[in-house]
Amino acid sequence: MALFFNIFKPFMKIIILFLSCFYAGLVIADATIITPPxxxxxxxxxxxxxxxxxxxxxxxxxxxxxxxxxxxxxxxxxxxxxxxxxxxxxxxxxxxxxxxxxxxxxxxxxxxxxxxxxxxxxxxxxxxxxxxxxxxxxxxxxxxxxxxxxRSADFKSHKIKTKNGDIGYKKYMLELTHTINRIKIAVADDLPQNAKAQIKELNQGIANLSKDCDTCHKQKPQADDYFNQTIKNKIAKLQIHLKENNKKDLNKTLGYIAVNACAICHGTHRISYDIKQQILNR
Missing domain, CATH: 1.20.120 (Four Helix Bundle (Hemerythrin (Met), subunit A))
Known part of the structure; x- marks a missing residue:
C-alpha cells in the first residue's frame, strides 16, 4: 500500500481533479437545474x-x-x-x-x-x-x-495571442497537452532532439498563456503566480535532465509542471467552465 501511494502521490491532485469533474458531470446529468431569469x-x-x-x-x-x-x-x-x-x-x-x-x-x-x-x-x-x-x-x-x-470565465470564444496569430482557447490547450505528451514520448523513444524542441514549445506555450491571464486578472502578479520562477526553473531543468539522459528526474519534473502549471488552474476554471457548458447545453 505504501509503495502504491508513493508511486501515485505526485499525481493525486490530477486524480482528484478528474474525479471531481466526473462526479460533477453525474450530478448535472441527474439533477433538476434551475437557472435564473x-x-x-x-x-x-x-x-x-x-x-x-x-x-x-x-x-x-x-x-x-x-x-x-x-x-x-x-x-x-x-x-x-x-x-x-x-x-x-x-x-x-x-x-x-x-x-x-x-x-x-x-x-x-x-x-x-x-x-x-x-x-x-x-x-x-x-x-x-x-x-x-x-x-x-x-x-x-x-x-x-x-x-x-x-461569474465564471467563458473560454468558448477566447483566443490566445501567439507569434503565429490568434488561436482558439480549446485548440491551444489541446496543443499544450500534446506538447507534454510528445516530450514523454520522445524521451521514452530516445529521441533527444525531438524532446528538446518540444520542451522549447512548452516553455513558449506556458509563457503565452500566462500573458493571457492578465486579460481577466488585472493585478500584475497573477501571471507571475502562474508562470512563476519555480516553473521557469523546472522547465530549464527539463533541458538539463535531457542532456544528462536522466529520464527519471525529467519525468518527475514534467509531472511537477503538469500539476502546478496546469492542474491547479484547471481546478478553478475547467470544472466551472465544463459545468457551465452542460447547463447551457441542456
Missing part, C-alpha cells in the same frame, strides 16, 4: 461594465447586518439610517429583475419598518430573520447557477 444577465459583465447585481447583494447584506446589530444595541438612530439602505437594496431586486417580483415580500418589509418606528427591537430582529428566509429561498434555487453562468 435571463434578464439578470444585463446586471453582470460583459453586458454591464460592472457586476451591478452582485454589488447590490453586497450592499443588502451589509445593511442587514447593520440593522440587526443596531437593533440588538437599541440604537434607533443608526438602525433607521441603515434600514433606509436595506429597503433601497431590497426593492432593487424586483426593479432590476421583474421576474423576482413574487420573491420580494413587501408586507414583511413594511412590518420591519413599523417595528423600527415603534422601537420594538425584538420585532425588528424577528422580522429580519423572516426576511432572511425570502433571501435564502432564492439563493437555494439560483445562487450556484448564477455564479456559474455569470
Amino acid at each position: 435571463s434578464s439578470i444577465a444585463k446586471w453582470y459583465k460583459p453586458q454591464n461594465k460592472r457586476q451591478v447585481w452582485l454589488h447590490n447583494m453586497f450592499q443588502l447584506r451589509r445593511a442587514r447586518h447593520a440593522v440587526g446589530d443596531y437593533a440588538m444595541a437599541n440604537n434607533n438612530k443608526l438602525l433607521n439610517k441603515w434600514l433606509e439602505k436595506y429597503q433601497k437594496s431590497y426593492l432593487k431586486i424586483s426593479q432590476m429583475v421583474p421576474e423576482f417580483k413574487d420573491e420580494v415580500d413587501l408586507k414583511l418589509l413594511q412590518k420591519l419598518k413599523q417595528a423600527a418606528a415603534d422601537k420594538d427591537y425584538n420585532a425588528v430582529s424577528s422580522t429580519l430573520r423572516q426576511l432572511d428566509k425570502t433571501c435564502n429561498s432564492c439563493h437555494n434555487d439560483y445562487r450556484a447557477t448564477t455564479v456559474l453562468l455569470y
Whole structure:
C-alpha cells in the first residue's frame, strides 16, 4: 500500500481533479437545474461594465447586518439610517429583475419598518430573520447557477495571442497537452532532439498563456503566480535532465509542471467552465 501511494502521490491532485469533474458531470446529468431569469444577465459583465447585481447583494447584506446589530444595541438612530439602505437594496431586486417580483415580500418589509418606528427591537430582529428566509429561498434555487453562468470565465470564444496569430482557447490547450505528451514520448523513444524542441514549445506555450491571464486578472502578479520562477526553473531543468539522459528526474519534473502549471488552474476554471457548458447545453 505504501509503495502504491508513493508511486501515485505526485499525481493525486490530477486524480482528484478528474474525479471531481466526473462526479460533477453525474450530478448535472441527474439533477433538476434551475437557472435564473435571463434578464439578470444585463446586471453582470460583459453586458454591464460592472457586476451591478452582485454589488447590490453586497450592499443588502451589509445593511442587514447593520440593522440587526443596531437593533440588538437599541440604537434607533443608526438602525433607521441603515434600514433606509436595506429597503433601497431590497426593492432593487424586483426593479432590476421583474421576474423576482413574487420573491420580494413587501408586507414583511413594511412590518420591519413599523417595528423600527415603534422601537420594538425584538420585532425588528424577528422580522429580519423572516426576511432572511425570502433571501435564502432564492439563493437555494439560483445562487450556484448564477455564479456559474455569470461569474465564471467563458473560454468558448477566447483566443490566445501567439507569434503565429490568434488561436482558439480549446485548440491551444489541446496543443499544450500534446506538447507534454510528445516530450514523454520522445524521451521514452530516445529521441533527444525531438524532446528538446518540444520542451522549447512548452516553455513558449506556458509563457503565452500566462500573458493571457492578465486579460481577466488585472493585478500584475497573477501571471507571475502562474508562470512563476519555480516553473521557469523546472522547465530549464527539463533541458538539463535531457542532456544528462536522466529520464527519471525529467519525468518527475514534467509531472511537477503538469500539476502546478496546469492542474491547479484547471481546478478553478475547467470544472466551472465544463459545468457551465452542460447547463447551457441542456
